[in-house]
Amino acid sequence: MRKIFSRFITVCLLVLVCIPGAWAEESDTSGLTLQMAIDRAMQQDISLRNAEYDVERGQEVRDYVADKLEYIPSGPVASSDVENLMLNQTQTEINYNMSRKNYEAKKDSVEMSVIEAYNEVIQAQEKAKVAEVKLNNADWQRRVALTSKVVGTLDNLNYKQAEANYIAAKTTLESSVKALEDAYQKFNQLMGFSPDARPVLLDMPELKPVEVASLDSEVSRILDSSPSVWLAEQNVYLAKLTKRLYDFTDSHRTEPYEAKEIDLKKAELSTADIKDMTGKTVRTFYYSLKQLEEQYAGAKESVTVAEEALKVAKVKYEIGMLTKSDLLKAETDLLEAQQNVLAISGQHQILAYAFKKPWAYGVGQS
Structure with a gap:
């Protein structure tokens, strides 16, 4: 039973770090750098495209309103018609410039989301690896405890503790594998990949x-x-x-x-x-x-x-x-x-x- 479970976990981890056929069709590379992921997310993000359209629309409205304004009052008081035209032109100018800034800010937000999702996958992979090693360790400890119990050098309480440690390690690994799957789901959504894609991430975070x-x-x-x-x-x-x-x-x-x-x-x-x-x-x-x-x-x-x-x-x-x-x-x-x-x-x-x-x-x- 232990060997079957161990093989099952190993297969899960291999699947999570390999590239399936769907991913191979979407990319001619063997992996994905952080910059490649950012570039792809920029192309996939619908809200970013809408923000770009907002810039175009803002420019059209700004030019349209500017053509209507033929007189700018120099005194402190203006007629209500001219006042409305001036305020309207100012507002449209602000809206246009804000749409440009929103577009750039949206690009920054997409990049930030990719950095977070990319890192989440990497961290989840490492946690799963550590959890697998801990399970192997706990399994060895359990087998040693069982042998010691059989020969009479270990009491039942300590054996039960070793068994409990093994079960806890097994649960931790299963949770780690699930967390890795969830991390990939979030990342794939940003990339526009199929849910079962498991791209290899090539860049490890470096502290600068x-x-x-x-x-x-x-x-x-x-x-x-x-x-x-x-x-x-x-x-x-x-x-x-x-x-x-x-x-x-x-x-x-x-x-x-x-x-x-x-x-x-x-x-x-x-x-x-x-x-x-x-x-x-x-x-x-x-x-x-x-x-x-x-x-x-x-x-x-x-x-x-x-x-x-x-x-x-x-x-x-x-x-x-x-x-x-x-x-x-x-x-x-x-x-x-x-x-x-x-x-x-x-x-x-x-x-x-x-x-x-x-x-x-x-x-x-x-």
Whole structure:
């Protein structure tokens, strides 16, 4: 029964990392780099195409409205007709520019989604590998415990504990395989692949320390690039223009001048809030990145220690100074240490992108 289950799990893992016929038909390569995945997702994303159409539509509307405006008042007061034309032109100009910024922001969001999904598959693969090794270890421990119980050197309680550890390891592996399948489903959806496709991902996440000369300057640069901040500032400009062009002579006006003053205050308050929230989030991202970089150094050291421990364990095992159980534990310790390094690298890669382009992470959106 144990051999049957072990073979079943091995087949599952092989299927999850191999390329089926459907994938082979969609790509003439043996694998997929992160950039290849990003490029494909850009082509597949419907909302990105719609955002591009929004840019084209915005330009058509902007040009249409601009042709209607033949006179720009120079005084502080304008007629209601000219006021409406000016406000309409300003609004269409803002809408057009915002559609362009939304298009670029959407591209960033798609790229962010691919980075996350790509990493999720890689992390799930590594967890499944570690879980399989742990199951093999637990199975060995269970068999040793059974032998010891038979010869009378182990009581029933300790044997039951070994059996429970095996069952737990088996459950963990099954969960890991399911998580890997789920990760592939999300990734395939972004890629436009069939649900059963299992493309080989070629790029492993690498931690590249984020260096900034001045955090304050970097935050300012990011705020200047933020589509949400830009739109908030344009709303302030529009509120100021609406207030300046208020026509006191229009008997059909529906709102008092004081209402326009309140609208301006609200727009200014909203802009300040978006800037403050975005700035704080960017700083939090930066500090989290620095923490991950510190953890990475410790994790790499743990890998070095685990590698040396495994070398020693192999030598001792060969000369009979160490049991197979101890050797298996040393192998497991190394795999877990390597998995931890990979996990930190993946988190850092995602967070580094969010730090540079927080709008791709949803920061600052209303």
